Every structure is written in structure tokens, then in C-alpha cells.
Amino acid sequence: MLRIAATVLFWLLSLAIATVLTASLLPFVDTRWWLVRLLDFPHLQFGIVTLALLLLLPCFSRHRPRAVLALAAAAVVALGADALVLWPYRPSAHLATASDACPADRRLAVMISNVLLTNRQSQTLLDEVRAERPDLFLAMEVDDWWDRTLQPLSADMPYGATKVTGSYYGMRLFSRLPLSDTDVRFLAGRDTPSIVTTVKLRDGEDATFLGIHPRPPLVGQSALPRDAELYAAAQILRGHEGPAVMAGDLNATPWEDAVQRTRRIAGRVSPRQGHGYVYSFDAKSWWAKWPFDQIDYKPGFTALSLDRLAPIGSDHYPYVVRLCRDPFVTAPAAVPEGEDDRERVDEADRAARAAAGSAAR
Known part of the structure; x- marks a missing residue:
């Protein structure tokens, strides 16, 4: 036996x-x-x-x-x-930057939170935002209820943009710093909004901010529509000179091929390369711990810290990255797109627009 x-x-x-x-x-x-x-x-x-x-x-x-x-x-x-x-x-000690070495007028704190549309623990999130005092706060899965509930944050962050869609892809941006040229865009023909705006940093320099929340690849579907949205966002950042930040629930991990391709196209850097894995999803699972929420930036910013905050009742944890802007460091010239990158971007764009056309019919 x-x-x-x-x-x-x-x-x-x-x-x-x-x-x-x-x-x-x-x-x-x-x-x-x-x-x-x-x-x-x-x-x-x-x-x-x-x-x-x-x-x-x-x-x-x-x-x-x-x-x-x-x-x-x-x-x-x-x-x-x-x-x-x-x-x-992995965490790399030699990449750590002393926070007190960055002057106050060169700091930028960016916080994001996928609030979960059906979640109603709003006070927990409001307390987190007030405690962290971010310069930019992007809330995702915002419906009319969340839009009204988050309104008190406007007292300290009077600038911003809102797009409530009636689905899981509404979003609202709050800013402590002045914004200009703010635009809500629907990238790659999809019904998921993104917010593109210019942020006036404390030292007077302009920086581009792009908030995004693409749909995940679902059972029986191709990942190409999601990838097309990521590539479209990368093309926007590629076309903007100067400092830039892209933030949101990407429904993708930092090491995925599509995400790495968007970094090449836009010239972005992931703060997790040096600061560690730092999962942000799933707050309700003991094993599914993945870094879906991402705040990337162009070189010229340096990540001082990145933190996963306390749970707020959502399946995502709030996530905050504190950056330091070095005005003497500029982003390198965009790397010319290779033939493979160009083919993948075109393929994903065609797939996304075909899916959007089918949905419209």
C-alpha cells in the first residue's frame, strides 16, 4: 500500500x-x-x-x-x-535616492487608485489621499456616485478632469498643480477614456501627464485591443518633448512584451526596476498578487519611492510614486521604431478598430 x-x-x-x-x-x-x-x-x-x-x-x-x-x-x-x-x-540598493536630497520645488507625487465601481468604502480612500497629499491623483472605475463622493478633494486639488462613462472605465483626475491643454481621448477606437494634460511643475516647467485604464484581455479574446491602447498612449508621449508621466491600471504587468514595447516607443522608465515588485492587485486574494497599477516616467525624473497603500475595499490597492525632477537631465531622443515594433503597433491598431466597429454594429 x-x-x-x-x-x-x-x-x-x-x-x-x-x-x-x-x-x-x-x-x-x-x-x-x-x-x-x-x-x-x-x-x-x-x-x-x-x-x-x-x-x-x-x-x-x-x-x-x-x-x-x-x-x-x-x-x-x-x-x-x-x-x-x-x-x-528586484530591489536594487544602489538605485535608491535620498528623498531629502531633492528640493521641494522639483518633487512630484503621483497617486492612482482603481476604486472598484461597486465599492462604497469612500472614506477610507479620502483619508488615504489626504494623508499622502499627492500632487496628482487619478481615480479609476468612477461612476456618478464616486464622482460626487470624491468631490471634497477639490478643495485641496482644484484642477482636474472627469469622464464618467456609466461603465467600469470612468475616471477622474485631481491636481494640486495647474493644468492646461487637458483633453479626454478615446485611444485606438475603444470606449475607454484616457486623460492627457500638461502639468505646471513647481519650478515652472511643463510636464505631460497621461492617465489610462485599458480593458484586460478576456476569455476567448485577443490581447491586441488592449495592446493597441497602450501603443496609442506611447505614441502620444513619444510626440511630447520634455518630462512626462503615464499612470493607470494597465491590466498588464511591467514585464509583458506589449508594456516593454510601449516603453521603447515612448522612452519610459518603470520605477519598479530598482524599487521592486510591489504588487497592487488583488487586494481580495491571498495568491493573485500582481503589479497591474503602474506609474512610469521619462528619464529626467527619478523615483524617490513607490508605495502600496492600505486597502480601501477595492480589489486594487492605492499606489503612489514620488518623483524628483532633475532639470539638467533631459529625456534622450526617441529611439527609431524598429520594423517589428511598427508591425505590432499596426496589427494591434487594426484589431482594436475592428473590435470597436463590431461593438458599434
């Missing part, structure tokens, strides 16, 4: 290692299929599971040494794939 139980456990362990190996490697496949792209999210979770399975293998090494060696090799490959993806998003 013990021999049978051991055999069953060994085959279950083998199946588990084969599964995590497949799941860890599939995201490297060049496809927009929703299932493969969703596997981009849990690389950290895959790595933890793989490590646990690897530690169990010595229990079977006495009776199945060759099989255990093969399984160990497979587990190491899976672990290496996950580590390769996550390595750039």
Missing part, C-alpha cells in the same frame, strides 16, 4: 512540475492569444510553486534517481524562466 501511495505521489509531483514548466515557458511564445498572455501575470507564483516542488524531489531520489534528476532539471528550467522575467524588478 505504501509503495502504491508513493508511486501515485511521485506521478502527481511529475505532473505538477510538467505543468509549471509549461506555464512558465508558454508566455515566451509570440502570440496574442488571451490564455497565453494571462500566463504572463503569475511568474512569481509559478516560481514559488516550482521551488516548493523542487524541494520535494529528494524524497524520491533513493528509488527513482534518474527520473528525479530529469524532473529536477525541468524544475530548474522553469525556475530560471521565471527568474529571467522577474530579475529586472
Whole structure:
């Protein structure tokens, strides 16, 4: 009986290692299929599971040494794939910048929060915003109720923009700093608004801010419409000289191919590269902990800190990044788009507009 139980456990362990190996490697496949792209999210979770399975293998090494060696090799490959993806998003002490070294007139604090349309714990969020005192605060999934409830923040942040859609994609921007040329845009033919505006920094310099919340790839759908929205936002930032910030719930992780391509196109930097993984979703799950909420910037800004705040009743945590502007550092010239980047952007744009046309009919 013990021999049978051991055999069953060994085959279950083998199946588990084969599964995590497949799941860890599939995201490297060049496809927009929703299932493969969703596997981009849990690389950290895959790595933890793989490590646990690897530690169990010595229990079977006495009776199945060759099989255990093969399984160990497979587990190491899976672990290496996950580590390769996550390595750039580890904390790096040498990139830390002393907050007190940045003059007050060169600081910019940006806070974002996907409030969750059905959430009604508004006072918790209001208290968080007042405690953090951000210069810019972007709230997403805002409906008429949230729009009215957040209105008291206008006393300290009188500038802003609002677009309530009646869906999960309404948003409102509050600003302590003067704004100009504010525009609500629907990128890539989709019904999800984005806010583009110019922020007057404390030292008098203008900076571009773009708030975005694309739809996630859903079951049975391609990720291309989401990607097209990200690429359209990147093209906007590419066309603006000077400092710029892009913020929002991207429904994508920083290491996804589409997100990395938008960074190349726009010349953006992720503060998580140096400050760590810092998950912002899912506040209601013990295992699904992914960095969906992102605040990226063009070089010339430096991230002083990034923090996940206390839960507010939403499935997302509020997220705040504090930046320092170095007026003597300008963003490098935009890197010419490679043929592959251009083809991907065009393909995604066609897919997004086709989807929007089908929805309209």
C-alpha cells in the first residue's frame, strides 16, 4: 500500500512540475492569444510553486534517481524562466535616492487608485489621499456616485478632469498643480477614456501627464485591443518633448512584451526596476498578487519611492510614486521604431478598430 501511495505521489509531483514548466515557458511564445498572455501575470507564483516542488524531489531520489534528476532539471528550467522575467524588478540598493536630497520645488507625487465601481468604502480612500497629499491623483472605475463622493478633494486639488462613462472605465483626475491643454481621448477606437494634460511643475516647467485604464484581455479574446491602447498612449508621449508621466491600471504587468514595447516607443522608465515588485492587485486574494497599477516616467525624473497603500475595499490597492525632477537631465531622443515594433503597433491598431466597429454594429 505504501509503495502504491508513493508511486501515485511521485506521478502527481511529475505532473505538477510538467505543468509549471509549461506555464512558465508558454508566455515566451509570440502570440496574442488571451490564455497565453494571462500566463504572463503569475511568474512569481509559478516560481514559488516550482521551488516548493523542487524541494520535494529528494524524497524520491533513493528509488527513482534518474527520473528525479530529469524532473529536477525541468524544475530548474522553469525556475530560471521565471527568474529571467522577474530579475529586472528586484530591489536594487544602489538605485535608491535620498528623498531629502531633492528640493521641494522639483518633487512630484503621483497617486492612482482603481476604486472598484461597486465599492462604497469612500472614506477610507479620502483619508488615504489626504494623508499622502499627492500632487496628482487619478481615480479609476468612477461612476456618478464616486464622482460626487470624491468631490471634497477639490478643495485641496482644484484642477482636474472627469469622464464618467456609466461603465467600469470612468475616471477622474485631481491636481494640486495647474493644468492646461487637458483633453479626454478615446485611444485606438475603444470606449475607454484616457486623460492627457500638461502639468505646471513647481519650478515652472511643463510636464505631460497621461492617465489610462485599458480593458484586460478576456476569455476567448485577443490581447491586441488592449495592446493597441497602450501603443496609442506611447505614441502620444513619444510626440511630447520634455518630462512626462503615464499612470493607470494597465491590466498588464511591467514585464509583458506589449508594456516593454510601449516603453521603447515612448522612452519610459518603470520605477519598479530598482524599487521592486510591489504588487497592487488583488487586494481580495491571498495568491493573485500582481503589479497591474503602474506609474512610469521619462528619464529626467527619478523615483524617490513607490508605495502600496492600505486597502480601501477595492480589489486594487492605492499606489503612489514620488518623483524628483532633475532639470539638467533631459529625456534622450526617441529611439527609431524598429520594423517589428511598427508591425505590432499596426496589427494591434487594426484589431482594436475592428473590435470597436463590431461593438458599434
